[in-house]
Amino acid sequence: MTGARGGVLELAVLGSLHETPLHGYELRKRLNALLGMFRAFSYGSLYPCLRQLLADGLIAEEQPADVAAPLSGRRSKIVYKLTAEGKERLQELLTQAGPSAWEDESFGIHFAFFRHTEAEVRLRILEGRRSRLEERLDSVRTALARTRERLDSYTLELQRHGLESVEREVRWLNELIATERQGLPSTPTDRTDRAEKPGSDTTDLD
Template identity: 55%
Template sequence: MARRGESIELAVLGLLHESPMHGYELRKRLNLMLGWGRLLSYGSLYPALKKMLKASWIEERTVQKEGALQNRRPRIVYQLTEAGQDEFVRLMSEVGPTAWEDGNFDIRFAFFGRTDMEIRLRVLEGRRSRLQERLEKVQTQLSMTQKEMDQYASELQRHGVESVEREVKWLSDLINAERSQHPVEKPSQG
């Protein structure tokens, strides 16, 4: 499973791939991307930025805000370096289990537009396969423990199963759409 710091780094590299940003804007965009369940604090963002600066994936420049008073502190704007672009491409090209785990999949998915179709398909299929395994386990456990649960615990389990089933269907629809947009050419019989 990907460390939270690695997920933050991938997200920051992806956002800076779009355009340079200052810390406040990065945090705001990251929180929109991560969703309400995983809000990011400055205490998580700035150590990640510091690490990426040290790795030379990003660089900072100071910018005086237009119309700001002379004694106001200039803003620090972060931008991607060539090494950062290479690291982003490398991370987005990974197709192993970390690519489809809960903590990393959403962030990778947000940047799928910059990913090769074959990589997208492998990540989507891996995610779907992982969720199907999880779904089978939960359904087996649910059928064995259904009689022992009270009404509310049972409803919570049912809700979880339905959520995973919806995501599996969504992934299947995405996979089918990817394949129909770019059908695999069959070798000609000659």
Template identity: 45%
Template sequence: MPTSTSRSQVLNLAILGYLAQGPQHGYALRKALNLSLGTFRTLSYGSLYPALRRLEADGLIESHEDPKIPGTRRKRITYSISGAGHDYLDNQLSSAGPSDWEDGTFDVRFTMFSSTDSATRLRILEGRYARMLERREALVLWADTAARHADAYVTELANHGLDQVNAEVQWLERMIEEERAIQKPTPTRRAPRTPQKGSQKEKASQQGTKATGGHQTTSREPIKEN
């Protein structure tokens, strides 16, 4: 599970990723995070707005107060990513480490794959794949231990987790194969070699040979009579 610090960093990355698509209000931003990212399904305004204030204090986002809507007391604030925020986001998306293939963080990084280069995407997918293989091995051991102790419910829970991991492993294998195909260079075909053109003298010689039926002729000077 991500620590509070890493969760805060993931939330910052997710906010910047969404604001890079265009300015948004806090309500729309929270809704997008809740619907699209499993890590933030229970994200509250009490967590979102402090994160927005921190990002603004760091100069990574900007806030703009909208004109007051008639009949309402509250003013709506629109948030947008700054130039420094774009630079920070680009730097984050071009790198990858072990935390990026953990639960939650992987989901956020995957939603930003369209803005991530192919080499970094492949590294994250391969890291997640290795993590899932480790998890599958642990679940197999857990299920085997539960079966030996004749605990049907624990065995069922372990097998349920194993089914989920196996499904993700298969999905990751497909994604990795597709990503490697993108990186594989397309073989270039060599153009057929064209015969080099001969000199004008050779051409003239060949034409002369054809004109005489394949026999070369030489010019003779007329014999002078004494």
């Protein structure tokens, strides 16, 4: 059971395939173009993942069948498309606003598909990531304060650069959150129960 459920790949594949049907090779290129700054997937993980998703019925092979390529018997590319079940599963993944959405490995992928994510979920993910980073800042800052003197210049420089990067990402998140907030003028005060919300559609997904 190498690779479909639980990993980031599942979302990455499902999300990509939702936009348009693709074959494995092309899918990988797109993914690495999309997330290239953060991570890169290899074929060794992608193909087994596709196989698993196929077995689970979340994706299906797409037959070119009739038009534009009448050659028979030739099928080297295997183009996959999302099934109805697959769309459901994708929706499920995109609705989860928990650590699995805002940790380092997964945040980028989730963000990349924000277009298909509900506005409220987007906000909670952004805030989740921000507080995750702030936690990190706090713990490193306090640890640093206690030991700053006995650190060599390289270690110090690493700390400085690390802090700066994370602080920068927090600022970036702040801006995003502010923008998102303007988008949803509902929930004036904080509500613990979240029943129906009349005009809050942003999901698209079909």
